[in-house]
Amino acid sequence: MRNPYPGLVRILDDKNLKFKCEICRLVWRPSFKRSGRLYRGSRMCPNGCTKRALEAKKIEKWIGE
Numbered sequence: 001m002r003n004p005y006p007g008l009v010r011i012l013d014d015k016n017l018k019f020k021c022e023i024c025r026l027v028w029r030p031s032f033k034r035s036g037r038l039y040r041g042s043r044m045c046p047n048g049c050t051k052r053a054l055e056a057k058k059i060e061k062w063i064g065e
Ligand SMILES: [Zn+2]
Pocket: 021, 022, 023, 024, 025, 026, 045, 046, 047, 048, 049, 050
């Protein structure tokens, strides 16, 4: 699996799918829908770090333009 958020989330276990937040170090397993697909946002840190970091990046970009 390709890392969806390099630098923010690390894939610890590709087979059993386990993610680690690079910001708060939380390890979590994403939840799957019955169709076998991942829930939207389940690749992001449950504490909200990934989302916050992405939003901060967007703002940085916007300021830089
Ligand atoms: Zn986190």
